[in-house]
Amino acid sequence: DAGITQSPRHKVTETGTPVTLRCHQTENHRYMYWYRQDPGHGLRLIHYSYGVKDTDKGEVSDGYSVSRSKTEDFLLTLESATSSQTSVYFCAIDGTGYNEQFFGPGTRLTVL
Amino acid sequence: EDQVTQSPEALRLQEGESSSLNCSYTVSGLRGLFWYRQDPGKGPEFLFTLYSAGEEKEKERLKATLTKKESFLHITAPKPEDSATYLCAVQAYFGNEKLTFGTGTRLTIIP
Known part of the structure; x- marks a missing residue:
């Protein structure tokens, strides 16, 4: 267990x-x-x-924003959800940015 | 652009029947190649990291190997509990800390 929870x-x-x-996360990982x-x-x-407060875009960032005000919490926001954002969302953590990433249990989001 | 292709998409084996899964990659300078296992409804579980051609790592019935163009995940005498989707990912030296994933191989071991 990598100490990651996702909600909902x-x-x-x-x-x-x-x-x-x-x-x-409870691991105090930077990434x-x-x-x-x-x-x-x-x-x-x-x-x-x-x-904290340092974020960057990935390959599919359109329609999403993020915030990190504390080391342990990383929030993903869909400002106006669309059906194309129906998916399973996973959070991952990594201590250095150049090692293996450990994944959370996922959030299944359905946009009707 | 970094790319990862996994084959086959799905593989059914009898219990005890050994086989290999393939991960072909193109990357602008390989920092690391990662193997994960994913069970239905769960997050990926880390298995191995390989850094350079010729490197091998083992864990129980699994052995991962790496060449300059591909990686293999060898499964020896598999058991039903080895059934899962196996994911491969690469990380490049240049650029951000992004992992590029393949679409996975769904492995089913029949008792």
Whole structure:
């Protein structure tokens, strides 16, 4: 167990509503990541953080924003959810940015 | 652009029947190649990191190997509990700390 929790674990929402997913770690790792996983695409990086208030975009960042005000929490926000954002979202942590990443249990998001 | 291709997409084996999964990659300077196991409804679980061609790592019935163009995950005498999706990912020296993942191989071991 890498000490990562995600909340909520499941969410159903409607198109146009804002959604925030939370990732919480107890390992004090510097790096945190948000991925989405879709059939046929594998895991794709949305955003990542390399420290408190330090974030950067991944390959599929459009429509998503992130915030990290504390080391242990990394929030992913969908400002106005669309059906194309229906996916399973995973958070990951890494101590240095150049080692293996450890993943949380995931959040299944459905946008109707 | 970094790319990872895994084959086959799915593999069914009898219990005890050894086989290999393939991960072909193109990357602008390999920093590391990672193997993960993912069970249905769960997050990926880290298995191995390989850093240079010729390197091998083992864990129980699994052995990962690396060449300059591909990695293999060898499964020896598998058991039903080895059934899972196996993911491969690469990280490049140049650029950010991003991992590029393949789409995985879904392995089923039949008792």
